[in-house]
Amino acid sequence: MTGDGDRTPSAQRRAPSARQAARAITAVAGALFATLAPASPADVSLKAKVDRTEIAQDEVLTLEVRLESPEAPTRLDLPATPEFELESQQRSQEHDVTLGGGGALFRQAYVVTAQLRPTRVGALTIPSARAVVAGREYVTQPIAVRVVAAGTAPGGSSPPGAGGGPAAGGQALNRAYRGWEKDLVLDAELDRKEAYLGEQVTASFWLLSPLELLQCEGVTTPHYDGFWQEDLETPRTRLPLEIHTVNGIPTRAYLVQRVALFPTRAGELTVDSMELSRITLRMGRPSLLGAFDDVVTLSRRSAPVTLHVRPLPPGAPPGYETGNVGDLRLDVSVTPAQVSVGEPITVKVSVSGDGNVRALAPPRVSRLPGTRTFPPVTRDANEKRNGRLFGTRTIETVVVPEQSGEIVLPPSGWPYFHPGVGYQVARTPEFHVNVVPGGPTAGSGTAPGTNVLTAGLRPIRTEAALSRRGPPAWQEPWFSVLLVLPPLAFFTASAVERLRSRALSARALRGGARTARRRLRLARRRLARGDAAAAVAEVEKALSGFAADRLGQVATGLTRDSLAEGLVRAGAHPPAVRALFEALELVDAARYGAGDLHGEEVLTAAERALEALEEADWQAEGVGR
Amino acid sequence: MTGPTQRPRPLSAGRPRALVPILAVLALLSATARAGPEPPAARFEAANRAYLAGDFEGAARRYEELLREGWESAPLHVNLGNALFRMGKRGLATASYSRALRLDPGDADARANLELARAQNVDQVVGAEARPLLLRAVESVRDRSAIAAFAIAWLCLWGALAGRRFAQSASHGVLGVVAFAAAICVVAAGALLAGKAAGRGTTTAVIVAVAAPVREGPEPALKPTFELHEGTEVRVLEMRGGSVHVRLGNGLEGWLAAGDLEPV
Numbered sequence A: 001m002t003g004d005g006d007r008t009p010s011a012q013r014r015a016p017s018a019r020q021a022a023r024a025i026t027a028v029a030g031a032l033f034a035t036l037a038p039a040s041p042a043d044v045s046l047k048a049k050v051d052r053t054e055i056a057q058d059e060v061l062t063l064e065v066r067l068e069s070p071e072a073p074t075r076l077d078l079p080a081t082p083e084f085e086l087e088s089q090q091r092s093q094e095h096d097v098t099l100g101g102g103g104a105l106f107r108q109a110y111v112v113t114a115q116l117r118p119t120r121v122g123a124l125t126i127p128s129a130r131a132v133v134a135g136r137e138y139v140t141q142p143i144a145v146r147v148v149a150a151g152t153a154p155g156g157s158s159p160p161g162a163g164g165g166p167a168a169g170g171q172a173l174n175r176a177y178r179g180w181e182k183d184l185v186l187d188a189e190l191d192r193k194e195a196y197l198g199e200q201v202t203a204s205f206w207l208l209s210p211l212e213l214l215q216c217e218g219v220t221t222p223h224y225d226g227f228w229q230e231d232l233e234t235p236r237t238r239l240p241l242e243i244h245t246v247n248g249i250p251t252r253a254y255l256v257q258r259v260a261l262f263p264t265r266a267g268e269l270t271v272d273s274m275e276l277s278r279i280t281l282r283m284g285r286p287s288l289l290g291a292f293d294d295v296v297t298l299s300r301r302s303a304p305v306t307l308h309v310r311p312l313p314p315g316a317p318p319g320y321e322t323g324n325v326g327d328l329r330l331d332v333s334v335t336p337a338q339v340s341v342g343e344p345i346t347v348k349v350s351v352s353g354d355g356n357v358r359a360l361a362p363p364r365v366s367r368l369p370g371t372r373t374f375p376p377v378t379r380d381a382n383e384k385r386n387g388r389l390f391g392t393r394t395i396e397t398v399v400v401p402e403q404s405g406e407i408v409l410p411p412s413g414w415p416y417f418h419p420g421v422g423y424q425v426a427r428t429p430e431f432h433v434n435v436v437p438g439g440p441t442a443g444s445g446t447a448p449g450t451n452v453l454t455a456g457l458r459p460i461r462t463e464a465a466l467s468r469r470g471p472p473a474w475q476e477p478w479f480s481v482l483l484v485l486p487p488l489a490f491f492t493a494s495a496v497e498r499l500r501s502r503a504l505s506a507r508a509l510r511g512g513a514r515t516a517r518r519r520l521r522l523a524r525r526r527l528a529r530g531d532a533a534a535a536v537a538e539v540e541k542a543l544s545g546f547a548a549d550r551l552g553q554v555a556t557g558l559t560r561d562s563l564a565e566g567l568v569r570a571g572a573h574p575p576a577v578r579a580l581f582e583a584l585e586l587v588d589a590a591r592y593g594a595g596d597l598h599g600e601e602v603l604t605a606a607e608r609a610l611e612a613l614e615e616a617d618w619q620a621e622g623v624g625r
Numbered sequence B: 001m002t003g004p005t006q007r008p009r010p011l012s013a014g015r016p017r018a019l020v021p022i023l024a025v026l027a028l029l030s031a032t033a034r035a036g037p038e039p040p041a042a043r044f045e046a047a048n049r050a051y052l053a054g055d056f057e058g059a060a061r062r063y064e065e066l067l068r069e070g071w072e073s074a075p076l077h078v079n080l081g082n083a084l085f086r087m088g089k090r091g092l093a094t095a096s097y098s099r100a101l102r103l104d105p106g107d108a109d110a111r112a113n114l115e116l117a118r119a120q121n122v123d124q125v126v127g128a129e130a131r132p133l134l135l136r137a138v139e140s141v142r143d144r145s146a147i148a149a150f151a152i153a154w155l156c157l158w159g160a161l162a163g164r165r166f167a168q169s170a171s172h173g174v175l176g177v178v179a180f181a182a183a184i185c186v187v188a189a190g191a192l193l194a195g196k197a198a199g200r201g202t203t204t205a206v207i208v209a210v211a212a213p214v215r216e217g218p219e220p221a222l223k224p225t226f227e228l229h230e231g232t233e234v235r236v237l238e239m240r241g242g243s244v245h246v247r248l249g250n251g252l253e254g255w256l257a258a259g260d261l262e263p264v
Helices: A016-036 A477-529 A532-551 A560-570 A574-592 A599-615 B015-034 B040-052 B056-068 B074-086 B090-103 B108-119 B133-139 B143-166 B169-201
Strands: A002-004 A045-050 A054-056 A061-069 A075-077 A084-100 A103-118 A122-126 A130-133 A136-139 A143-148 A185-190 A194-196 A201-209 A212-220 A227-233 A241-246 A249-263 A267-271 A275-284 A294-301 A305-310 A326-335 A338-340 A345-355 A371-373 A377-385 A388-401 A405-409 A412-418 A422-428 A431-436 B204-207 B211-214 B226-229 B233-240 B243-247 B253-257 B261-263
Touching: A045 A136, A045 A143, A061 A130, A185 A294, A185 A305, A201 A212, A201 A241, A201 A275, A212 A249, A227 A377, A227 A388, A249 A305, A326 A412, A326 A422, A326 A431, A388 A405, A477 A532, A477 A599, A477 B143, A532 A560, A532 A574, A532 A599, A560 A574, A574 A599, B040 B056, B040 B074, B056 B074, B074 B090, B074 B108, B090 B108, B090 B204, B090 B261, B133 B169, B143 B169, B211 B253, B233 B261
Parallel strands: A054 A143, A194 A305, A338 A431
Antiparallel strands: A002 A045, A045 A061, A061 A103, A075 A130, A084 A103, A084 A294, A122 A143, A130 A136, A185 A201, A201 A249, A212 A275, A227 A249, A241 A249, A267 A305, A275 A294, A326 A345, A345 A388, A371 A388, A377 A388, A405 A431, A412 A422, B204 B233, B204 B261, B211 B226, B233 B243, B243 B253
């Protein structure tokens, strides 16, 4: 029976093969369509259905609420079912694209599945489910269910066990297949049904799945009340896969956890349910055009399993201590066989085998006369092999003889319980240690009271350059000085060098200018005497000499371009260089020109050029910058 | 006529009396100086003699006195560790060896004895992440070596820059290469120093109690979630009251009583 909502779907779903082909564009196109075209009420349908309408009270009913809509719902709630107990719940999502004459129709289905167990007998009702899409509310019709007394399952309507699926109670191993979700089972198994108190029992939790497992999260482990628990195998990332045959069908089995349990009390002990709240399975591979797996997320809970724990039988040998249970072996060693007085003897007692080594109480060395017996050191080592826990408990006792003679460790018996055989007593032989006179070899580092565990200790140092404890070197004042001083010295020296260079340059400039002016005065006097040629020659000497002084080389013979470049490089301003060249042009014109010799004009130009050159800062390029 | 004869005064007749208190003070000072504390080297040797005679408690007491007075060296920590180890105090010995290695990471004796002590730990930290190679490299260098490397590189850098600035142009290329290489060394040595300084800021500790219950919070009333045993090394994250928040090598965290730990 179904409880349809108040809207029906406007398009039928395509066959699975078509869905797979279209899945590639589903995600993108669907999102696009959903964005561009708001959900129309005609495109939305909400349905609720149950797998049967008549069940026994001890059975589980499956309710499926299905919302088909091009747009994601803002709410999709299962109905509150006060007359049913919610066993488990799963949510999944399906995508569908229909290609027809009217174009592509994108459709999404949101499915919520719940397993419900009735709480009473009679005519019960599953109330309406509700969904809200694009602000509109959609409601399903209530569904009536008839519940009969437990054990009187209505003919033909009883589900075949559901494969121990979600909280299937005691039906975990009754795996009749009815839909693939029924075959997803979290199975708890014990390697035996009965065990003695303290005997090792292995519990394994397998996830049986018809589909490939992608991820498994939200593991709630049982409490293991009444057990001493030791972890054997808990995969953290990828669950190991085995193929198990269930009812003749090969099935994927993923190991979720394996633990060794040691019952701590007799009677019926129950291993609680384990729950996996997020099991992600791959429904199908992505198509060539798509990149999205079709996945479904479900939850499962294992059924509790019961172990009958028998108390240990009566007739325990004297000295038996509770906890000495298992398939065990006792080894004792005493080394060395001969020592000097004051040298240590190590008595090592080891109990090993299949059992809870942490609960074992191996025999201890009692105080021997004429010796100092130190407190024993206990060490445990566990080994996980073939799904069982094996271990060794070792007790080392150091005995230091204080007098010469023979030390005798008498034979002893250590009772324990072997689950397959019964009470056993492990016997140790008698040990003799010969103690000879002689003091300890102090120089070698062995001394009375020496802890034998220090064997191999490197000796003390006889020399030590003791120094006062202080802050680390990088917090010392000298380190700050080291950091600051070199750059400070560098920049100070650079600044001094620059200042010195400037001073020298200024002095040279003043000296060169004085010489040039002297020559110009001499030229003026010669001009006044009427010797214009000598005056012009003197002017040229004045200008060339000044330029050569600034360039640091003889200027005669340089082309005008070379001279200009050199002067600019030396720091002369271009207008000053132009003035110099004008004066030199006049000199050349006066010397070689066919016209009149204008000595006064040459002198004036030379003085103007000299002034301009003096005004330059004469900071050579790249110096002090 | 002659006047009363003046008997010549014995030479320094009154001075001995004046000198008595001075001599007494000097003698007292001398005696005080002789009875003063022995030099640390002599006390170290005395502690060694006690150790070799089997008096490990006495040796440990003397070593610890030297440490309390501010004296330090890697051998001093190694010897104290040996004395504690032989007394059965493996956790404290582990802390001493770790301190020796912090002072001198190349101390082979401290490393060997530390490994010996660790080998007897009850707790095996499963899933502990391997320490990064860089961190191990930083720890393998002594503080002094790191400082010396940095100082040399720093001085070379500025020396080369100064030479390039003031020397003839012919050697500018060589000095530039030297300055570049020195700058790289400065960066590397600076990173080394920074790593060492950061390492100083990290507090590690060793469990010294035979069994130390670890709780989820600092409140002692909380039920212990697991137990750590003597010799296990932890990293201290926080201290609150009498409880210490620690982290194991595999990331497991919890709170311990401060008395169960010995900081390194």
